[in-house]
Amino acid sequence: MAARILVTAALMVAGSVLAASPADLLAPLQQQAHRDDAAFAGFSAARGRAFFAARHGGKWSCSSCHTTDPRQGGRHAATGKVIAALAPSANPKRLRDPAKVEKWFRRNCKDVLERECTAAEKGDVITYLMSLN
Amino acid sequence: MTTLKWIPLLAVTTTGLGLSAAAVADGHRFGAPDPTWQDECGSCHVAYPPQLLPAASWRALFAGLDDHFGTDAAVAQDIAAALLDHAVSNAGRPVESEPPLRISEMRWFLREHDEVSPATWNKPEVGSQANCAACHTRAEQGDFSERYLEIPR
Numbered sequence: 001m002a003a004r005i006l007v008t009a010a011l012m013v014a015g016s017v018l019a020a021s022p023a024d025l026l027a028p029l030q031q032q033a034h035r036d037d038a039a040f041a042g043f044s045a046a047r048g049r050a051f052f053a054a055r056h057g058g059k060w061s062c063s064s065c066h067t068t069d070p071r072q073g074g075r076h077a078a079t080g081k082v083i084a085a086l087a088p089s090a091n092p093k094r095l096r097d098p099a100k101v102e103k104w105f106r107r108n109c110k111d112v113l114e115r116e117c118t119a120a121e122k123g124d125v126i127t128y129l130m131s132l133n
Numbered sequence: 134m135t136t137l138k139w140i141p142l143l144a145v146t147t148t149g150l151g152l153s154a155a156a157v158a159d160g161h162r163f164g165a166p167d168p169t170w171q172d173e174c175g176s177c178h179v180a181y182p183p184q185l186l187p188a189a190s191w192r193a194l195f196a197g198l199d200d201h202f203g204t205d206a207a208v209a210q211d212i213a214a215a216l217l218d219h220a221v222s223n224a225g226r227p228v229e230s231e232p233p234l235r236i237s238e239m240r241w242f243l244r245e246h247d248e249v250s251p252a253t254w255n256k257p258e259v260g261s262q263a264n265c266a267a268c269h270t271r272a273e274q275g276d277f278s279e280r281y282l283e284i285p286r
Contacts, residue, residue: 075260076177076260078177078203078204078261079260079263080258080259080261080267081178081179110204111204111205
């Protein structure tokens, strides 16, 4: 059993590729955003900020757990667990692993919007987080 | 590149599992969580030691990860299988009643926390009974011993 979980862990780490910088995450999202909408005109930190703070008709926003200042640590809205800062300027470990970023967008967008986020929305949020110094 | 990443990970994993085996004895110290368990089950809440629930509870929890206390916590099938294997292999003793899904519904949990006042549970820095680390300052390392217990005042 121990060997099995360990091999799984090793495969997962070996299978993930670290981005050189958070900006590297944007190129594939940009391509997807263009495919989704030919009129797509680039990501926007301002749009990302508004998206991050909005409740989108549900109970939670991104800010419910990550606060309205993602340079600060937050708390999980249900469990109370401390969550480390999300902005790369405050926490250099953030936005480095594309697989991890995808995983958490998938999970958290379902919590906040009850659907997955579009490439344009993800790019806006990443652009917003990168803009915080 | 792949090889380089294997070596440190294996070393860390071995250390973690080694500690775990040695520390189980006193009932409050479970050792550092397995790294995969920590990664997959330790982001939204403490990576609860598998010993805290019986195997039947873990099976029920893993059967419903897509609606895990109101959120979708589904993981890839092969990872879920490995995690469940880990949970069941290290699970606590079976209970006679319906196996609870929440650790806070286990009888030993209620007994061990019967002196904690509602005012303490309701403190903003505690937030919920899921937030072990609010008082068990080394919960993240699998150590729930009284030595590292600090109840917020």
